[in-house]
Amino acid sequence: MSLKNKKENILIISIEELNFECKDCHILNWSSYFYEKNKNIYSLPHFIDQNKGFYKSKYLEFLFNLGETKLDEKSLVDFLEIRPNLSYWWMTLLNEKCNAIKSPQIDNAIKLLAFENWLNSNKYSKICVKSSDTELTETLRNLSYKLNIKFEIEKIERSLGNKKKNINNKFPTLLHALSWFVLRLAKRWSLKGAGVKQWKTTTAKTTIVSYFFNLPLESIKDDIFRSTHWAELPVELSRQNIKSNWLHLFNPDRTLPNARLAKKTLIKFNNKEKGNQVHVTLDSFLSFKVIINVLIDWVFLINSYKKIKNHLHKQSDYLWPMIRSDFKSSMLGSVAIENLLHLNLFQEALTSLPKQKKGFYLQENQGWEYGFISSWYFSKHSRYLTGIPHSTIRYWDLRYFFDKRSYNAKVFGCSLPLPDYIGINGEKGKDMLISGGYPKEKILEVEALRYQYLNQVKTHSKINNHEILVLGGKNIDKQMKLLNAVNHLIEKSINFVIKADPWNPIILNELEKHRMKLTTESMSEVLGKYNIVFTDDITSAAVDAYCLGKKVISMIDPSVLNLSPLLDNKEVVFVNSAEQLGEVLNNISGFQMVNRDFFYLDPNLSRWAKLLNEDYSS
Numbered sequence: 232m233s234l235k236n237k238k239e240n241i242l243i244i245s246i247e248e249l250n251f252e253c254k255d256c257h258i259l260n261w262s263s264y265f266y267e268k269n270k271n272i273y274s275l276p277h278f279i280d281q282n283k284g285f286y287k288s289k290y291l292e293f294l295f296n297l298g299e300t301k302l303d304e305k306s307l308v309d310f311l312e313i314r315p316n317l318s319y320w321w322m323t324l325l326n327e328k329c330n331a332i333k334s335p336q337i338d339n340a341i342k343l344l345a346f347e348n349w350l351n352s353n354k355y356s357k358i359c360v361k362s363s364d365t366e367l368t369e370t371l372r373n374l375s376y377k378l379n380i381k382f383e384i385e386k387i388e389r390s391l392g393n394k395k396k397n398i399n400n401k402f403p404t405l406l407h408a409l410s411w412f413v414l415r416l417a418k419r420w421s422l423k424g425a426g427v428k429q430w431k432t433t434t435a436k437t438t439i440v441s442y443f444f445n446l447p448l449e450s451i452k453d454d455i456f457r458s459t460h461w462a463e464l465p466v467e468l469s470r471q472n473i474k475s476n477w478l479h480l481f482n483p484d485r486t487l488p489n490a491r492l493a494k495k496t497l498i499k500f501n502n503k504e505k506g507n508q509v510h511v512t513l514d515s516f517l518s519f520k521v522i523i524n525v526l527i528d529w530v531f532l533i534n535s536y537k538k539i540k541n542h543l544h545k546q547s548d549y550l551w552p553m554i555r556s557d558f559k560s561s562m563l564g565s566v567a568i569e570n571l572l573h574l575n576l577f578q579e580a581l582t583s584l585p586k587q588k589k590g591f592y593l594q595e596n597q598g599w600e601y602g603f604i605s606s607w608y609f610s611k612h613s614r615y616l617t618g619i620p621h622s623t624i625r626y627w628d629l630r631y632f633f634d635k636r637s638y639n640a641k642v643f644g645c646s647l648p649l650p651d652y653i654g655i656n657g658e659k660g661k662d663m664l665i666s667g668g669y670p671k672e673k674i675l676e677v678e679a680l681r682y683q684y685l686n687q688v689k690t691h692s693k694i695n696n697h698e699i700l701v702l703g704g705k706n707i708d709k710q711m712k713l714l715n716a717v718n719h720l721i722e723k724s725i726n727f728v729i730k731a732d733p734w735n736p737i738i739l740n741e742l743e744k745h746r747m748k749l750t751t752e753s754m755s756e757v758l759g760k761y762n763i764v765f766t767d768d769i770t771s772a773a774v775d776a777y778c779l780g781k782k783v784i785s786m787i788d789p790s791v792l793n794l795s796p797l798l799d800n801k802e803v804v805f806v807n808s809a810e811q812l813g814e815v816l817n818n819i820s821g822f823q824m825v826n827r828d829f830f831y832l833d834p835n836l837s838r839w840a841k842l843l844n845e846d847y848s849s
Contacts, residue, residue, distance in 0.1 A: 244360040262790040276789040295634035317605040318645035322570045322598040323561035328629035340553040357381040366552045373549035411565035419514040426511035435474035440592035443479035454499040462680035481512045516579040528571045536562040574602035581610040594618030596630040604648040618650040623796035624660040635668030657830040679830035700761035703731040704770035720813030768795040780824035
């Protein structure tokens with residue numbers, strides 16, 4: 232992009248690290264940490280990192296204020312009351328805030344809030360941008376017009392993936408949602424009724440809501456329920472002679488690829504346990520009544536969408552393009568249908584369940600959880616419902632954070648549905664929630680069930696620090712790109728052992744094989760063999776290595792917010808370039824492992840034993 236008028240005070244926004252021909256202007260890197268102030272090159276990710284608490288709170292405040300805006304003399308939250316004391320607002324993607332997967336534009340929205348401050352502090356007469364992201368460029372134009380700044384855009388060709396996404400977006404939303412609903416019913420209908428008789432006549436007084444996927448192979452082979460999410464909890468319940476009800480959300484995977492096999496497995500679990508454990512899936516409660524109620528609720532959302540859209544457009548100001556797609560999907564699309572299906576199925580399941588004394592569920596603050604919480608209380612089960620975050624709580628995982636006013640809202644009415652307690656598995660997560668405004672009296676301590684295996688990991692006596700363990704996850708391709716770029720910058724003695732996620736495998740080329748090899752060993756096996764671990768900035772496996780005293784090097788992806796569970800930990804090294812990674816690896820040979828605490832890891836599960844037996848509500 233060449234600039235003709237050199238006299239203007241111009242800012243060029245480099246979104247996709249493209250080259251610009253410009254001498255007398257400022258350049259702001261949108262997705263890079265590179266900056267040179269003496270050359271007027273700045274980094275927006277760096278700027279946000281220096282003020283992350285402010286911008287995190289600012290975005291949460293933005294969402295809270297949207298929900299409180301008035302429409303027909305009601306707050307938007309109350310306007311969307313879909314059940315007594317339950318607002319559908321809490322089930323939308325806007326409230327879920329899943330920036331890691333479902334709502335990637337949240338990261339750009341937060342960058343835009345920071346950019347607005349940047350513009351207010353640095354006076355520009357013109358902004359130039361070159362990008363293929365139409366939603367982002369539309370929002371930048373809105374902001375420029377708001378601040379009376381000239382705006383120039385040069386669109387670039389979309390990638391093939393973005394073109395496919397654009398085609399899908401043109402498919403009528405309502406028709407797409409109906410198609411999804413019909414297909415979902417067809418795939419899950421065989422689960423109808425599975426385990427329902429045992430559920431309705433259960434004598435157990437403790438209910439656990441979980442997922443029916445990624446079950447250990449030995450669990451299916453031996454017809455004994457085990458869970459990767461709950462680890463030793465089923466065994467602990469048996470040890471305590473506590474009968475339990477398990478309400479599963481079935482998701483097909485390689486182990487249980489369809490509903491027919493899931494039903495057979497569930498029936499075997501029930502037959503084996505003979506009432507000590509009762510297993511059903513949420514889809515077990517499918518019926519024509521549920522289908523009709525889902526469609527009635529959907530009509531309510533469609534009518535509400537027509538009234539709310541323009542209001543929300545106005546109230547969200549220049550950020551409307553950042554939330555438009557999520558709002559539409561949540562009100563009209565398959566997201567809406569899935570939320571409504573979950574809500575109606577939870578109502579059927581919990582109203583038919585004998586009164587329960589305790590309830591536990593995996594807490595990630597997804598849309599379905601608010602329907603579950605509401606149905607639990609509507610069905611008059613005890614005020615002893617506990618959410619369990621089963622992994623780590625990341626600073627930028629916004630699902631776990633709300634504007635502090637949400638916790639001080641009215642107890643009744645359509646305020647944010649919260650469990651009675653939240654079971655936290657370590658001091659780090661506990662401190663993060665409290666600093667975010669979560670009521671301290673609602674926080675209980677529990678052992679980290681998924682991480683109990685760390686107590687059994689055996690570290691080898693002699694470890695070569697030049698053997699680097701690479702834990703790959705969602706961003707393994709970017710990790711590999713960085714490893715290939717660092718190849719000529721590091722000592723020849725350094726080699727990499729790569730453990731990729733089975734869901735995201737890789738194949739090494741001939742050149743990579745000279746310095747790299749793959750491993751399929753389990754985490755408990757592989758972590759004991761290496762001192763140095765290289766991860767991306769999202770995988771929770773980084774915490775496994777950290778807890779075992781390893782040196783953790785974490786890759787930063789500046790195009791998104793840093794989702795590392797070890798953010799702000801001074802013992803962890805974050806790198807975003809081959810030069811940085813090379814410098815770290817070339818000076819790592821003298822590292823010695825250290826003891827660290829992150830989770831509650833009492834092998835006797837003393838905290839869980841107390842939680843299962845004590846009445847905290849008294």
